[in-house]
Amino acid sequence: MRSIPTTTHFSVPGNASAAIPAAPLPEKGDKVYEELARFRYALRKFLRFSETAAREFGVTPQQHQLMLGVAGFTGRGAATVSELAEFLQERNHSVVGLVERAEHSGLVQSAENPADRRVVVVTLTRRGREILAELSRLHRDEVSRMRGLIPELGSTRKMVRNAGKRTA
Numbered sequence: 001m002r003s004i005p006t007t008t009h010f011s012v013p014g015n016a017s018a019a020i021p022a023a024p025l026p027e028k029g030d031k032v033y034e035e036l037a038r039f040r041y042a043l044r045k046f047l048r049f050s051e052t053a054a055r056e057f058g059v060t061p062q063q064h065q066l067m068l069g070v071a072g073f074t075g076r077g078a079a080t081v082s083e084l085a086e087f088l089q090e091r092n093h094s095v096v097g098l099v100e101r102a103e104h105s106g107l108v109q110s111a112e113n114p115a116d117r118r119v120v121v122v123t124l125t126r127r128g129r130e131i132l133a134e135l136s137r138l139h140r141d142e143v144s145r146m147r148g149l150i151p152e153l154g155s156t157r158k159m160v161r162n163a164g165k166r167t168a
Helices: 032-056 061-072 081-088 092-104 126-149 156-162
Strands: 007-012 015-021 078-080 108-113 116-124
Touching: 032 061, 032 126, 061 078, 061 081, 061 092, 061 108, 061 116, 061 126, 078 081, 081 092, 081 116, 092 108, 092 116, 116 126
Parallel strands: none
Antiparallel strands: 007 015, 078 116, 108 116
């Protein structure tokens, strides 16, 4: 087995020499990097598709994600701002602004929870449900199409299981 250098020296402006750890090269035949790269590529293509589709329906990609979170994240067809913040991986105050803009566009409605007035519950309007239904149909079709082109989408569990292993 050949020796792999652990540091690389190079000249940096204003610094005589800096040591940067060198990443080990993948072993010959290692499929993990290829699978992860293809999977990441597929994710990016799907996100680009999703962003374009949302805009064609007159909503922002963030509004589409908000509507999806309201309709499906909790299984109740409604969600609190805190639940939506978790779904969107955003801070509560950012979600409040997004909800306000989506409400102004007629996509969602929000109301205080009568049991706890600090909690705001968000639901879809009829317009929001109609747009989300069409976008969801398009997204299901795209996922099916991509599964046929990129096998990694159908084998995510296998890819994750093998991520720490070397394949021959």
